[in-house]
Amino acid sequence: MSELSATPNNLDTIVNTANIARTISFETSPIEVRAVREDEIHCVADIITRSFHFDRGWMAWFTPLFRLGIAEDLRHRLRPRGSSHNQNQIQQQVCSIAVYTEREQTQVVGTIEVGVRTAERYRQNPHRYVYISNLAVSRDFRRRGVAQELLTNCEQLTQSWGYTELHLHVMGNNTRGRNLYQKLGYEIISVEFVWSILPWHRPERLFLRKQL
Numbered sequence: 001m002s003e004l005s006a007t008p009n010n011l012d013t014i015v016n017t018a019n020i021a022r023t024i025s026f027e028t029s030p031i032e033v034r035a036v037r038e039d040e041i042h043c044v045a046d047i048i049t050r051s052f053h054f055d056r057g058w059m060a061w062f063t064p065l066f067r068l069g070i071a072e073d074l075r076h077r078l079r080p081r082g083s084s085h086n087q088n089q090i091q092q093q094v095c096s097i098a099v100y101t102e103r104e105q106t107q108v109v110g111t112i113e114v115g116v117r118t119a120e121r122y123r124q125n126p127h128r129y130v131y132i133s134n135l136a137v138s139r140d141f142r143r144r145g146v147a148q149e150l151l152t153n154c155e156q157l158t159q160s161w162g163y164t165e166l167h168l169h170v171m172g173n174n175t176r177g178r179n180l181y182q183k184l185g186y187e188i189i190s191v192e193f194v195w196s197i198l199p200w201h202r203p204e205r206l207f208l209r210k211q212l
């Protein structure tokens with residue numbers, strides 16, 4: 001078992017929300033998809049750091065810093081907002097994790113974030129939409145359907161919030177991600193170009209949507 005092991009405990013779930021826990025069949029052991037707990041945030045930060053290559057080349061020097069920054073950022077985003085009397089309201093920013101259990105040891109093997117974003121805030125009735133980010137699966141657990149389960153969980157959350165569409169960005173050169181989203185029925189609604197200091201290198205970023 002790796003250093004990413006996390007033992008279930010009685011700490012409060014950081015996201016007090018109607019996150020829908022699912023258990024999927026995974027060879028002989030189960031994988032559960034559920035909301036992250038405070039004490040598991042460092043596992044999520046580690047998966048993201050490794051999955052998005054913040055641990056390779058010259059960036060390896062700064063890996064602990066990246067990991068810490070990602071964890072703090074996530075903690076901040078998931079912090080319950082508002083006064084204590086509305087703490088039981090559904091908080092529309094959720095980080096879900098996929099947890100693998102074997103011989104009573106648990107390991108966080110995948111993560112995803114979903115939340116409601118607001119566009120055109122200046123308008124009287126700003127446009128709100130559901131946005132997915134930070135989908136990542138540990139290398140040892142890839143190609144076993146974990147990402148699909150995390151995305152299915154997001155779809156259920158989205159419907160429970162009363163929305164019928166999901167949105168996300170994927171880089172044009174991310175073949176794995178593009179295949180995954182295509183398989184699950186996402187369609188490209190726009191192509192954006194990312195700013196770069198190299199004028200001849202303008203990576204493509206695709207904005208995708210899925211109608212539920």
Ligand SMILES: CC(C)(COP(=O)(O)OP(=O)(O)OC[C@H]1O[C@@H](n2cnc3c(N)ncnc32)[C@H](O)[C@@H]1OP(=O)(O)O)[C@@H](O)C(=O)NCCC(=O)NCCS
Pocket residue numbers: 051052135136137138141142143144145146147148149169170171174175176177179180181183
């Ligand atoms: C992309 C990623 C999340 C996929 O996770 P995963 O758990 O391996 O995905 P799944 O097993 O659910 O795969 C579902 C489908 O995605 C596509 N896919 C996944 N990995 C792929 C690969 N290496 N090559 C081609 N297609 C791939 C396939 O269509 C696959 O269906 P199939 O197995 O029936 O062919 C994972 O590779 C990852 O963490 N990558 C780094 C981070 C990243 O790119 N995140 C997405 C940012 S938008």
